[in-house]
Structure formats: structure tokens, C-alpha cells
Amino acid sequence: MDTLLLQPVGARERARAVEHAAVCLRQGGVVAFPTETVYGLGANIFSERALHAVFRVKGRPPDNPLIVHVATPDQASELTEAIPPRAHALMEKFWPGPLTLVLRRNALVPDVVTAALDTVALRMPAHPLALALIRAAGVPLAAPSANRSGNPSPTDAAHVIAQLAGRIDVILDGGPCRVGIESTVLDLAASRPRILRPGGVTREQLEDTLRCHVAAARGGTLRPASPGMKYRHYAPAHPLLLLLPRRDEDDAQFRIRFSAMVQRQRLRGLRVGVLAPRAWKSGIDCDAFFSLESGTPADLARVMYRGLHAFDDAGVDVLCCPGVREEGGMADAVMNRLRKAASSVIR
Ligand code: TXA
Numbered sequence: 001m002d003t004l005l006l007q008p009v010g011a012r013e014r015a016r017a018v019e020h021a022a023v024c025l026r027q028g029g030v031v032a033f034p035t036e037t038v039y040g041l042g043a044n045i046f047s048e049r050a051l052h053a054v055f056r057v058k059g060r061p062p063d064n065p066l067i068v069h070v071a072t073p074d075q076a077s078e079l080t081e082a083i084p085p086r087a088h089a090l091m092e093k094f095w096p097g098p099l100t101l102v103l104r105r106n107a108l109v110p111d112v113v114t115a116a117l118d119t120v121a122l123r124m125p126a127h128p129l130a131l132a133l134i135r136a137a138g139v140p141l142a143a144p145s146a147n148r149s150g151n152p153s154p155t156d157a158a159h160v161i162a163q164l165a166g167r168i169d170v171i172l173d174g175g176p177c178r179v180g181i182e183s184t185v186l187d188l189a190a191s192r193p194r195i196l197r198p199g200g201v202t203r204e205q206l207e208d209t210l211r212c213h214v215a216a217a218r219g220g221t222l223r224p225a226s227p228g229m230k231y232r233h234y235a236p237a238h239p240l241l242l243l244l245p246r247r248d249e250d251d252a253q254f255r256i257r258f259s260a261m262v263q264r265q266r267l268r269g270l271r272v273g274v275l276a277p278r279a280w281k282s283g284i285d286c287d288a289f290f291s292l293e294s295g296t297p298a299d300l301a302r303v304m305y306r307g308l309h310a311f312d313d314a315g316v317d318v319l320c321c322p323g324v325r326e327e328g329g330m331a332d333a334v335m336n337r338l339r340k341a342a343s344s345v346i347r
């Protein structure tokens with residue numbers, strides 16, 4: 001299949017590119033498009049052919065449901081039984097933005113989208129091209145991240161091209177993603193709100209708006225509340241060793257311990273890539289270094305996947321990355337992704 005790459009410059013070209021991609025979606029095509037979190041692989045939720053193509057192209061297990069992307073809260077309410085007051089408050093505060101709400105669905109939503117669950121995950125993305133595309137398509141778009149299942153999510157059109165060119169109809173380039181990791185998924189279908197996947201909107205922010213306790217879900221249960229939680233995710237092509245900071249050590253000690261871990265790998269004859277904050281570079285002897293900028297949780301979120309992709313062609317045998325010391329907020333979301341990407345987590 002020929003994949004059409006649209007890289008619009010300026011308002012006129014953007015409008016034309018969006019219209020072109022929207023026609024493709026209406027006709028049952030599959031289009032990768034930018035959002036503020038990561039690139040999505042979009043399909044018209046009313047096209048069974050397009051939905052099946054999304055699962056096939058990603059190599060995604062059919063029991064892992066898709067997030068439905070809408071252009072307005074009203075479009076979301078057309079797919080649900082009722083919007084509970086809690087959801088209204090969150091939509092008002094965080095939409096458009098990196099928050100996905102799981103609500104009871106109605107019969108309009110096809111089973112393929114929700115893996116036959118009685119709930120649907122809804123999100124209004126905050127990227128102008130994404131919103132324009134959903135509006136122009138005139139239908140909600142089911143869109144998982146635009147990567148092959150198990151690989152790191154794409155935060156740049158180049159990542160999508162590398163993984164999916166030749167397999168999908170259109171790639172709409174909107175530049176690098178601002179947030180860099182996927183949306184927070186919040187379950188509002190149960191009696192108590194519960195985070196199924198930490199992300200761009202933090203638990204503290206949710207609790208502030210809801211004025212109640214928001215639970216963080218754990219993986220590994222027999223029947224995961226969010227089917228995606230049971231699969232290994234976001235993994236780079238090479239083994240990733242994640243070293244966790246200890247409570248009783250300061251930053252300097254942590255850096256020494258990390259540097260020693262890198263040395264051990266090199267002494268084994270391996271070529272070692274390191275992902276770490278910029279300031280760590282001088283003290284570390286490695287074969288390739290990717291800077292996680294100043295290392296604040298927001299920086300890490302924005303560039304982490306870019307770092308994992310960068311090593312795919314770097315000719316290294318193993319990646320080493322230090323964990324984040326902070327807790328809560330974006331730090332939790334970043335550590336959630338790093339743990340899933342890691343082949344070993346070392347204390
Ligand atoms: O930021 C994002 O959310 C990106 C962009 C493209 O919008 N999308 C994304 O989609 O990350 P995906 O398919 O990679 O992740 C969707 C997650 C999965 O963990 C899935 O199990 C969960 O949402 N999910 C979808 N529908 C659900 C439902 N009805 N109940 C519980 N979890 C659901």
C-alpha cells in the first residue's frame with residue numbers, strides 16, 4: 001500500500017491536508033494524526049473495515065479496546081448513556097486535553113471499538129490538527145497510539161513513518177507532540193473514580209476538581225480493569241535496564257551507582273546507550289548518550305519516547321536509564337511507562 005505523507009505548511013495547506021485526510025477516514029481509510037500526547041492511528045468508529053485494519057496494522061490483540069476521539073463534549077454524550085456530573089466537571093476543566101474518561105456506552109458504539117465492554121473510553125484531544133480532523137470527518141475517531149503493539153509510542157511523524165509507512169493510507173505530520181506520553185485514563189463507570197493509566201493529567205489535579213479521593217489502579221489482576229494494562233508496552237528494540245534511586249542515597253550517590261552499572265555492562269563487552277538528564281553526561285562513560293534535558297518530570301514525559309526511538313538505529317546492545325526520584329504527578333506517569341519499557345528494574 002502507498003502511504004500518503006501530508007506535511008502541510010501554513011493555514012491553507014493545513015486546511016487542504018485535513019480535508020483530504022477526512023475524506024479518507026469517511027471512506028474507511030486509516031490515518032495517523034498528531035495529538036498533544038502521542039500520534040494516533042485514526043479510524044471512523046462506524047467503519048468496521050477501518051477498525052479491523054487498525055487492529056491488524058498495529059498487531060493489537062482484539063480484547064484491548066480503543067479510545068474514541070471527539071471534537072466536542074456533545075459528541076461524547078452521543079455515545080454514552082448519560083454523562084454523570086463528575087464527568088461534566090472534568091470535561092469542563094480538562095477538555096480539550098490529555099484526559100480520557102471511561103463511561104457507560106450506548107448501543108451506537110460498535111463492539112469492535114470497546115472489545116465488547118459495556119463502557120467506552122472518550123477523549124477530546126488538544127491538538128488543533130486533531131480537532132480539525134475529527135470535525136471535518138464528521139464522525140468520532142477510534143485512535144490507539146500509532147505504533148506497532150509493544151513498541152514505544154510515536155511522538156513525531158518520523159516515528160510513525162518508521163513503524164507504519166506502507167501499511168496505512170495517510171500520515172498527517174503536525175510536528176513533535178507537546179506532552180509526549182499518553183493521556184490519563186480515568187474510569188468513571190464504577191462507583192469510585194479510578195485511574196487506569198497515569199498520564200498528562202495528574203491524580204492531584206483530578207482530586208482537586210472532583211473534591212474526592214481518586215484511586216490509582218494496579219496491574220496484574222486477573223481481569224484487568226483496563227485491558228491494556230496486562231500487556232508489556234512501550235518497549236524499545238534493545239533491553240532496557242532501569243535503575244531505581246534508593247531513599248537513603250542522595251543524587252550524587254545515585255549517579256555513582258548508575259555510572260557503575262553502565263561500566264559493568266561495558267566490561268561485559270556490550271555497547272551501552274544511556275538515557276539520562278543532561279547534567280549526568282559528564283560523569284558517564286557510554287557509547288551513546290540521549291539527553292533527557294533537565295530531567296524534570298515534564299521534560300522526561302516529553303522526550304522519553306523520542307529517546308527510546310533514537311536508540312533503535314544507534315547500534316547499541318543495551319540501554320540504561322535512571323529512575324525518577326520524585327513521586328506523584330507526572331513523575332508517576334513517566335515511571336509507569338519506564339517500568340513497562342524496562343526488561344529489568346534494578347533497585
Ligand atoms: O493519549 C492517548 O490516549 C493516545 C492518543 C492517540 O490519544 N491514545 C492511546 O491509545 O494511548 P491506546 O490504544 O494506545 O491506549 C488506550 C488505553 C488502553 O490501555 C486500553 O486498554 C484503555 O485505554 N481502554 C480503552 N477503552 C477502555 C475501556 N472501555 N475501559 C477501560 N480501558 C479502556
Ligand code: MG
Nearest residue numbers: 144145153182
Ligand atoms: Mg498505545
